[in-house]
Amino acid sequence: MAAERKGGVTISQVAKEAGVARSSVSRAYTRPDMLSPETVERIKAAAGRLGYVPNHTARALSTGRYGNLALIVPDVANPFFPPMIRAAQVEADRSDFCVFLGNSDEDPEKEDQLLGRFSGQVEGIILASPRLSDERIAAHALLRPLVLINRDVKGIPKVLIDSGTGIAEATQHLADFRHRNIVYVSGPSTSWSNKQRRAAVRQASKKLGLDLSFVSASVPSFEAGLQAVDAILAKGATAAIAFDDVTAQGILAGLGERGVSVPGEFSVVGCDDALGPLTVPSLTTVSSRSIEAGKLAVSLLLEVLGSQAVRDASYVLETHLIVRSTTGPAPERGQG
Amino acid sequence: MAAERKGGVTISQVAKEAGVARSSVSRAYTRPDMLSPETVERIKAAAGRLGYVPNHTARALSTGRYGNLALIVPDVANPFFPPMIRAAQVEADRSDFCVFLGNSDEDPEKEDQLLGRFSGQVEGIILASPRLSDERIAAHALLRPLVLINRDVKGIPKVLIDSGTGIAEATQHLADFRHRNIVYVSGPSTSWSNKQRRAAVRQASKKLGLDLSFVSASVPSFEAGLQAVDAILAKGATAAIAFDDVTAQGILAGLGERGVSVPGEFSVVGCDDALGPLTVPSLTTVSSRSIEAGKLAVSLLLEVLGSQAVRDASYVLETHLIVRSTTGPAPERGQG
DNA sequence: CTGTTAGCGCATTCAT
DNA sequence: ATGAATGCGCTAACAG
Secondary structure, eight states: OOOOSSSOOOHHHHHHHHTSOHHHHHHHHHOGGGSOHHHHHHHHHHHHHHTOOOOHHHHHHHHSOOOEEEEEESOTTSTTHHHHHHHHHHHHHHTTOEEEEEEOTTOHHHHHHHHHHHHTTOSEEEEESOOSOHHHHHHHHHHSOEEEESOOOTTSOEEEEEHHHHHHHHHHHHHHTTOOEEEEEEOOTTOHHHHHHHHHHHHHHHHHTOEEEEEEOSSOSHHHHHHHHHHHHHTTOSEEEESSHHHHHHHHHHHHHTTOOTTTTOEEEOSSOOSGGGSSSOOBEEOOOHHHHHHHHHHHHHHHHHOSOOOSOEEEEEOOEEOOSSOOOOOOOSOO | OOOOSSSOOOHHHHHHHHTSOHHHHHHHHHOGGGSOHHHHHHHHHHHHHHTOOOOHHHHHHHHSOOOEEEEEESOTTSTTHHHHHHHHHHHHHHTTOEEEEEEOTTOHHHHHHHHHHHHTTOSEEEEESOOSOHHHHHHHHHHSOEEEESOOOTTSOEEEEEHHHHHHHHHHHHHHTTOOEEEEEEOOTTOHHHHHHHHHHHHHHHHHTOEEEEEEOSSOSHHHHHHHHHHHHHTTOSEEEESSHHHHHHHHHHHHHTTOOTTTTOEEEOSSOOSTTOSSSOOBEEOOOHHHHHHHHHHHHHHHHHOSOOOSOEEEEEOOEEOOSSOOOOOOOSOO
């Protein structure tokens, strides 16, 4: 029985056991083709006997290739991210990379810290829906290859989910249902997606001649949605488009509490399709493509790592409205 | 402008710039108290000028302390885990540890691979709801400090969420509502929690004289729950206790599709309280305490890392029934 | 207090 | 095809 519990078996021990030089053991793992098949086999056998496992850290120090990357998200518990995280991991795994997960808690400072903390031990970083300033992001991008998801900073590779197209469809959808007065419940002010969505509703509303108001739910959460309901109702609107599904769900709950029926008296549209058809009534929302975004971000990052060439690449994923059951005709009004 | 993009500034360069030995630079960061305040300041200044950042990897190689740990879960997208993940990160962060997140996709082999892949670069590993065999787990525990969540393997520190107490309460609750024929929709066969829950319903049912059947939904998912509905109904039961909330939600949806009203005609109980009151009708479930589990697991692991002493520590978190709106009196039957 | 000297485990020249 | 030597960047005795 080998396996010294701590420290682990080293290349030297294997070398001795196999009766070869340390470099040969190293080569047996990294460039087997440089060795005679028998030697490789002998080494592998010795290694197996001793329970040798290459030390990732030592290798990283020597080669500069860490073999891992980091993914930082604002909130793991937000259902928008898990599928993305999962997709990123799967994709990273395909190229034998490990991924660090960072949770910034929607806090720019925390995000900055994580960035610093990770950058020392990963080859590249993916920043999803960052809340950090452009300047800080650019600064970090100078130190490590960085890929952004849902954020547009000049000179930095990114994957953008264009929720604008879907939001425009949603606005049209509401107009078709004769809603004249709608409200957009906005998310984090530092969120690129929020700016984009907000702009999209605004533009579409203008074009369609709708009356648009804004209510803010600074942090995207069930709670925030719940608390936004009074403000929404006060605007006299008959429909709301929420920054995301979670917020929309909170709005739905708040509406329920106040006895406002959906979609009978009020229509709600979410965004991101993070909840699937799981809600009741099932939520009309905008598709998210977060899985593709996660996958793409990783392959883009890997590409950047491979060739120093890739500089300012952007992928844009379009979205569409998914009509389910929280939208319907505007209620009849007592006054014309 | 310093900051050479790649490679980074090293301790030697700082040493030269500051006119001191390399070891002093090292000490300035790890043991400033060993140096005169002025020297420290001079070094920090030089470092700042050059944009020096300590290389985590090199430090790890030299000290054996990686400063990170791994957390492996079966499915990031399962709402039971994100809060746990988040809690673990927060707790790890308090001690300045980074955490690798692994997603096994409910696959024992994948889990095994991740374990191997991570163990080279972390000081300890937390395995949440593992699907791996006891043997393999024990084997890995030999190489790296390991802490289990929701799995009981002799000799390995663990945090157990005792859903048994809550499940027993749930069964009692159904019996109080005069349900006589219930079914337990089981989860992964390799899941400790599933075994525990299954045993708990069985025991409680026996004690209460209930008629109990089993339906299997091997993987805990909305889909699996949906597909289990026919089998559930075929058992002639009037209530179901599901392995977890996600499965319960699927069951709810399936029941809806078939026009079976809840809780009018059928009662459903979930487990883990992963969805909160977000479902409609809001789900009667068993509390999970996953946040505490994540936090505890990390502090336990850190404790193990600190003193080689801690060996077989176990924390057990009890759970309770949370009554919401998916349970009600058993429907009247046409035949006695 | 601070400089000198050795490694940590591995990859990689350069020889042979 | 293989061995010997050197260094990645840092920490940790060991001396002064």
